Amino acid sequence: MEIKNQYALITGATNGIGYELAKLFAENGYHLVIVSRNQEQLLNRVNEFKKYGVKIVAMSKNLFKKDDVFSLYAELKLSGISPEILVNDAGQGAYGKFQDTDIYRELDIVNLNINSVLILTKLFLKDRLEKGSGKILNLASIASKAPGPWHSVYHGTKAFILSWSEAIREELKDTGITVTALLPGPTDTDFFNKANMNRSKLLEDRDNLSNPEEVARDGYEALMNGEDKVISGLKNKLTVAMSNLATDSMAAYRMAEMQEPVENK
Structure with a gap:
């Protein structure tokens, strides 16, 4: 394996899709900047990723807080690190009907799913534009393609991420920087x-859930190929195709049936 003199900055890198993406970048010779709130998990991942022979910078940051997001990139700059790749993976949701859910929890989710992504991407672009190269992978979701009763704020944040990713991709088309949206x-x-x-009824059969390793590989390959977006998995491609054919109200009704609590049967 050839060690590249390039860093990949990955949020949410200690678990799930972010963790699998971090492994892929390390396996392909990229140095890592891994970000998580959990210091212990970060240290565990640092020890695990050492076997790849790449440099690993672990940053314990709370991306719900904008000051932590700004300080993350400022500390990288002070260390002389200019990541070539940015992966905005960290994201959360809150389940339930909107009138019943905790507004403070949902405001935190907006901060994490949208505001932290905007800040990191802005700082990344200001850093990379003069260099004329860079790649951005934004975690959207097939949730971005349909209204999401019982999970409305999460669906709304991912719709924002997809639309915004497509917009800045067009703005950046002659800069050497690509933007890819991953839709698991x-x-x-x-x-x-x-x-x-x-x-949720969605989880009655967990065997239907996608494998995070396969999702990460789809995202990694799309990013490296400079694709605008990738829907991971045939079943999810079919789901999005059906949503595209349906009216918004039909799509919302179908999603409500899929996501409502099991006890509502």
């Missing part, structure tokens, strides 16, 4: 536990 479907990660979503 429901994936076997800790996401559903954090969202308090385990009672």
